[in-house]
Amino acid sequence: MSTVCDLKIDLVEVCEAAARACAPFVGSGQxxxxxxxxxxxxRERINQVNMKGVVVIGEGAKDEAPALYDDEPVGTGIGVGVDIAVDPIEGTNLFAKDMPGSIVTLAAAPAGSMYRPGSCFYMDKQVYPKAARGKIDPEAPVADRLGALAKALGKDIREIRVFILDKPRHQDLIRDVYACGAKVRLATDGDVNGAIQAVLNMGSDALFGIGGTPEGIVTACAARAMGAEMFGRMAPQKDFEIKLCEEEGIDTKRIITRDELVTSDDVMFIATGLTSGAYVHHVKVGTDADGRYMTTDTVVLSGSVGNIRRVQTTLHV
Structure with a gap:
């Protein structure tokens, strides 16, 4: 019986195609x-994949950007049913400025297994590595959560580093982390990048704060694939968004667990680097005897056993 993880190579090629297409604009300000x-x-490559796919959550409504849209059918319509969460460029400002941490990212899970957040474009997230799974009270004060995390990792709290987006809405949160003696890794954009650092325990020990809901669903797939911990809470930021959430009956106080955000272990997270970061390199362009080529660097997290695969692909263009 076919599984979502059987589509690994095809979906890697989807992310690679997007990375090659936009790479010439890295650092252009555009x-x-x-x-x-x-x-x-x-869109062109994903519609060649033999699957009955649907974009459960995409990018665009929040940023008024080009997008693969919510409920857009993708794939050939033949094969396994797949929920897709996607961000063609995660960290667009990082991309435009050629700053570390911009990626093409996609997550996949069986049809019907991804959480549908409705009209809430923002989510308050907590992400922790596998060692902290089941050991964190998501509603506890920051000091208690970081204390539990430090104990789970066998670290002094002064060694703990938390990834937080450098936004005005997070100033109190940042002060709370500093007050515990822990460190903060700030970034202007790209909380999927920060979350994966926490999932892999590579560069950051946790992610806290409010970011995009699409990024939250993508992150939940990565966390489930690696056996890591995640909690979310819907966090509308603008008046129109708050009104839409009220009309749809969205509970903005309820903590949503990782296994509610994605209910299957047959999950996959893929990230192809646009600019270099903690776990993927930028797209490299060169010339050889056969002409111009591009080399992409991709990480694939699949299955609850924590399978990590690195894929480097060189293609003449």
Whole structure:
């Protein structure tokens, strides 16, 4: 019987195609132009994949950007049913400025297994590595959560590093982390990048704070694949979004667990680097006897056993 993880190579090629298409715009200051190219390339390649796919949550509504849209059917319509969460360029400002941490990212899980957040574009997230699974009270004060994390990792709290987006809404949170003696890794954008650092325990020990809901669903797939811990809570930021959430009956106080965000172990997270970061390298462009080529660097997290695969692909273009 076919599984979502059987589509690994095809879906890696989806992310690679998007990365190659938009790579010439890295550092150009033209994030929308790059995003549009990534979306077009991703859409073209994903519709060649033999699956009955649907974009459960995409990018665009929050940022008014080019997008693969919610409920858009993707794939050939033949094969396994697949929920897709996607961000053609995660960290568009990082992409435009050639700063570390911008990626093409996609997550996949069996049809009906991804959480549907409705009209809530933002989520308050907590992400921890596997060692902390089941050991964190998500509603406890920051000091208690970091104390439990430090104990789970066998570290002094002063060694703990938390990834937080450098936004005005997080100033109190940042002060709370500092008050515990822990460190903060700040970034202007790209909380999937920070979350995966926490999932892999590579560069950061946790992620806290409010970021995009699409990124939250993508992160939940990565966390489930690696046996890591995650909690989410819907966190509308603008008046129109708050009103939509009220109309849809979305509970903005309820903590949503990792296994509610994605209910299957047959999950996959894929990230292809656009700019270099903690776990993937940027797209490299060169010339040899056969002409111009691009080399992409991709990480694939699949299955609850924590299978990590690195894929480097060189293609003449």
């Amino acid at each position: 994030k929308d132009e790059g995003d549009g190219l990534a979306v077009d390339a991703m």
